[in-house]
Amino acid sequence: MKRSLSTVTIIGVGLIGGSFGLAIKRRGLAGHVIGAGRSQASLDRARDLGAIDEIAADVRNAVKRSSFVFLAAPVRAICRSVESIAPVVSRTALVTDAGSTKTAIVSVAERLWGSPVMFVGSHPMAGSEKSGVEYATPELFEGRIVAITPTDRTDRDAVEAVVDVWHAIGAQTIEVSPERHDEIVARTSHVPHVIAALLVSLVQEIDSETTRKLAGTGLRDSTRLADSSSEMWRDICMTNNANIREGLREFRKFLDQTIESLAQKDDERLLALFRDIVAYRKTLFGDRDNRNA
């Protein structure tokens, strides 16, 4: 760590913000952690849990005093926070975030910061269908991948310092442009979420006592993604709109091909499809596939 974080402000103390507070405090990375956010109950809880030391009376004043600011909220709320703090944040302070999409957030920051930009986009792959500071844990980021999304305007020392913080709390980082990040997570995360939600609708359409009894663990696992903050997902859909639509349209093509294979009773083609998928899925998850991992 080249830079002491001394005073840190976390805006949004839910699962991610709360876990970040616990993690940096446990590692002694921060002298003093201030929490800010909409929900007084969450802030009180975060302070009780030790994720923050102080509840901000005024968020802009807290940010002024901070050498590091961490924004963790639904994407559009992060965009609004960036607009609100940009005029007051110290020009040497580091600002990063945990937003699920990056292009919208980074472009707001670049519009408001003078060059070089001290805002560094982050996206920790440590989400959960659980939300709320009550699930926060200092180990949340251990072994997780964090996407770091600088542009050619981002201050390179700021990038390194943010990377150092993530490494210090156990995460691995990967650098990727905001645009490429959003294209990839559209397919690895956002389209799967929308699809999981629609699978629940498909079952709901034939809801009955028998339907509920026959809904098993397979459906439960494959739709667990759907059980997460609706506001967060609305914001993701709004800020990664074109990529998600592109992914859904591509998915529809696959769907049509499969309906056609079924209509043709083409069992060889279906078998080949399933085998290919099992093989590729192993390259994605390999040994990480245990249900309890």
Added chain:
Amino acid sequence: MKRSLSTVTIIGVGLIGGSFGLAIKRRGLAGHVIGAGRSQASLDRARDLGAIDEIAADVRNAVKRSSFVFLAAPVRAICRSVESIAPVVSRTALVTDAGSTKTAIVSVAERLWGSPVMFVGSHPMAGSEKSGVEYATPELFEGRIVAITPTDRTDRDAVEAVVDVWHAIGAQTIEVSPERHDEIVARTSHVPHVIAALLVSLVQEIDSETTRKLAGTGLRDSTRLADSSSEMWRDICMTNNANIREGLREFRKFLDQTIESLAQKDDERLLALFRDIVAYRKTLFGDRDNRNA
């Protein structure tokens, strides 16, 4: 238990057949358990694990000696077993199965059995993406739902006796017609499987080192269903073809509506959709939603 099972033949000693053998032996329900199947390695393993007492030298001879026959294999293999054993099975023996679709299997049995039919369709909701007798456990069926799918031609004493066996090894049963069963599981299980498989394809299409790193636990869980026996799923697609196509076409309607909401940037409608789905999903799974449950 009104009826002792004395000699039982299990045709197909994988996860389900092996677990059934272990469960009935642990509860002392069977005097002697004979295993049959294609794979000598699985049969040897099943005997070593104590799931069966004897490996059938000749499956038809084993079935002749049995008062209970359990068929556990991909659906079309079960259909072939039904055809093979029907001429030799005792007229008083009970036959049941664990096939994933029921109309095809039950209709083959009803065509071959004289009235009343001593074949009772079963479908234990105890599948797993794991397959093979090495994962078998006597507790597999405990607390699980088993669909029992008699028709008006099925012998009622046979139905009761099969239900008694499932209850004795810890399962709960629900009676439903083969046709209704297949309609419901198309949406609760088969369509979700096909969709999970296609989600993997969608990621594969943009495969890269970065894509693999950004593929997280959400994708892993939502596609876990795809990691299961390709042959089993080919047979499901062939024997529940019309219901699966109907479900996929309905899914495509939902998909089109969602693409439209995204194109319109209709955030209120997306928020309402996500909220409805979170609420309905709770009625399906409620407290059963823990990752490790």
